[in-house]
Amino acid sequence: MRVPRVGVLALQGDFACHAASLGALGVDGRRVTRPQDLDGLDALVLPGGESTTMLRLIEGQRLREPLERFLSEKPVLGTCAGVILLGGDSAPLPAPPFGVLDVSVERNGYGRQIDSFCAEIEAKAVGGRFPGVFIRAPRIRRVGPSVEVVAWRRSDGAEEASEPVGVRRGNTVGLTFHPELTSDLRFHRWFLAEVAGLDVPEAPVSGATTGTPAARGRS
Numbered sequence: 168m169r170v171p172r173v174g175v176l177a178l179q180g181d182f183a184c185h186a187a188s189l190g191a192l193g194v195d196g197r198r199v200t201r202p203q204d205l206d207g208l209d210a211l212v213l214p215g216g217e218s219t220t221m222l223r224l225i226e227g228q229r230l231r232e233p234l235e236r237f238l239s240e241k242p243v244l245g246t247c248a249g250v251i252l253l254g255g256d257s258a259p260l261p262a263p264p265f266g267v268l269d270v271s272v273e274r275n276g277y278g279r280q281i282d283s284f285c286a287e288i289e290a291k292a293v294g295g296r297f298p299g300v301f302i303r304a305p306r307i308r309r310v311g312p313s314v315e316v317v318a319w320r321r322s323d324g325a326e327e328a329s330e331p332v333g334v335r336r337g338n339t340v341g342l343t344f345h346p347e348l349t350s351d352l353r354f355h356r357w358f359l360a361e362v363a364g365l366d367v368p369e370a371p372v373s374g375a376t377t378g379t380p381a382a383r384g385r386s
């Protein structure tokens with residue numbers, strides 16, 4: 168079995184935590200900083216960080232067109248700032264987002280850094296409840312007809328699922344929270360196996376443990 172090769176856009180943000188999660192699942196996680204780094208990848212992760220900075224660096228590294236091509240063909244998981252890049256409109260940004268998910272995203276939709284929070288989310292795709300880490304998170308304000316909601320945030324104390332925090336269109340997934348900052352690998356596993364159709368080895372690649380939160384206490 169060929170070990171899947173999955174890129175993590177590594178211009179800025181928490182790419183190392185995603186790489187640790189991929190490594191813990193036995194996947195060959197590769198940093199992407201230049202157009203040629205996309206060659207031969209089976210899928211890509213756009214990490215959390217600062218979407219404005221990432222967009223500037225994408226232009227500076229001449230990654231815009233190669234990424235557009237990649238996103239139109241291959242599986243992509245965007246988390247937090249990553250979902251801003253994948254979305255349709257999320258002004259103000261220094262360059263247009265990629266628009267592969269028909270969603271409107273409000274940047275910093277819950278407030279400032281101090282308003283970051285953890286909340287339980289509900290996602291059938293990963294078997295139910297999941298710990299959601301929201302850091303200056305974007306808020307999905309509109310979901311277009313082509314887009315499926317795969318994760319909901321429950322409002323405090325409410326039994327009913329409330330607002331969308333994870334969306335999918337085909338092989339493109341956007342999450343407003345950070346599964347890579349937990350020790351729970353279910354979202355990465357689901358993306359790789361079910362969305363991207365890759366064989367996930369499950370055995371950690373040696374050297375993958377970096378001491379990041381995602382590398383500790385695996386489920």
Ligand code: GLN
Pocket residue numbers: 214215216217218219246247248249251274275302303304305
């Ligand atoms: N607030 C950031 C932005 O606008 C996203 C935060 C995150 O990725 N944790 O890009």
